Amino acid sequence: MNWVYLKDLKDHLGEEVIIKGWVYNFRSSGKIAFLQVRDGSDFAQCVADEAKVSAEAWKVAVEMSLESSVEITGNVAKHPKKEEYEIQVADLKFIQRSEEYPIGKKEHGEDFLLTNRHLWLRAPKQWAIQRVRNTVINATYEFLNNEGFIKMDSPILTPTSCEGTTELFEMDYFDLGKAYLSQSGQLYLEAGAMSHGKVFDFGPTFRAEKSKTRRHLTEFWMMDAEMAFFDHAMSLELQEKLISFIVEQVVTKNKKELEILERDPEVLKKIKAPFDRLTYHEAIKKLQDLGSDIKDGEDLGNDDETLIMKDAEKPLFIEKWPAEIKAFYMKREGGLALCADMIAPEGHGEIIGGSQREDDYDEMIKRLKEHNLPIDAFNWYLDLRKYGSVPHAGFGFGLERLTGWMCGVKHVRETIPFPRMINRIYP
DSSP: OOBBOOOGGGTTOEEEEEEEEEEEEEETTTEEEEEEEEEOEEEEEEEEEEEGGGHHHHHHHTTOOOOEEEEEEEEEEEEEESOOOOEEEEEEEEOOOOOOOOSOOSOOHHHHHHHHHHHHHTTTTHHHHHHHHHHHHHHHHHHHHTTEEEOOOOOOOESSSOOOOOEEEEEEESSSSSEESSSOOHHEEEEEEEHEEEEEEEEEEEOOOOOOOTOSSSEEEEEEEEEOOOOHHHHHHHHHHHHHHEEEHHHHHHHHHHTTTOOOOHHHHTTOOOOEEEEHHHHHHHHHHTOOOOOOOOOOOHHHHHTTTOOOOOOEEEEEEEEEGGGTBBBBETEEEEEEEEEEEETTTTEEEEEEOOHHHHHHHHHHHHOOOGGGGHHHHHHHHTTSOOOEEEEEEEHHHHHHHHHTTGGGGGSSSSSOBBBOOOO
């Protein structure tokens, strides 16, 4: 007799199998017990009939508690009304009978659930979110690998930052002075692009800003990509192709997860390249017409990003921003930075930021001075402009924001297994 995973039950219709999992819900109706079981791969109902099982097995069903781990032997049957498969129980054993589970059927506050995050991860919606996250990760690797990228790992400990150090975590680094936890691997990837042409990294990044919005975390995961011989327009085209591919993969591979999350897949199916584009100044004018009090030269806030997307079905690029409110490494044209933010619909805000990078040595020196950044710390970065400099561009997305948009989840704290925020570092 085979131990099988719940996701494979349809391949064993009519067979007797063994399954192992956790009982996340149960009820009894007289002499019949209905156990809702999760084994990590899927969910299934297991039906135990007192008349058809041993006294020992029925005693287990009677003494069942939430999140007990069990081993069940039974026959695979198709649900009479749904395209689902269930187990007609022949034998039932505890692997471990759970103590009283702290997360019950009643409503719990967000703080309680986050304190018990190690257990909350078992809930169906949290299970679904993490599996969508996994699809987003794998789809990103697949797309970039097919586009000729290689993955390079950027350092997490850095001697400086790519946008100043005021919002970074600082530490003493032996006898060498200060070091910082990275907020982006971009600068190091630019070096990689001069070796391999197209490179990306995917790893944890850190921001020490004291933000409490639903779109911010202290520790989060970023994918950064850099492409040699790419200009701004080529980068935008690649970005919209990447996002379209990720969405397609989620819709295809996460049907059950989207159903659990009550996320309408038809909304996601509309996300196909090309995406609309507005210049920064066009966006400001549109926002003012919609009632925003934003002024020319100001950055867009969360409310502005939501407002400008209120009727949109696909992401929007807002490009060519005033150079003075953007980072030093962005190439300029006519006083504007050749950059773009991709804004997601449905109130999920910016999901990608990118730009063409400044490739001229003298211009880069000027930018560093303008931003009061220590030139000595960037000597290695300046070398990239001295030895075979080429036009190049890059971008990055935040995994949690992108996953939140796919899932229709409003707060990014649910899209990472163990969220780190300014008021939370437990568990």
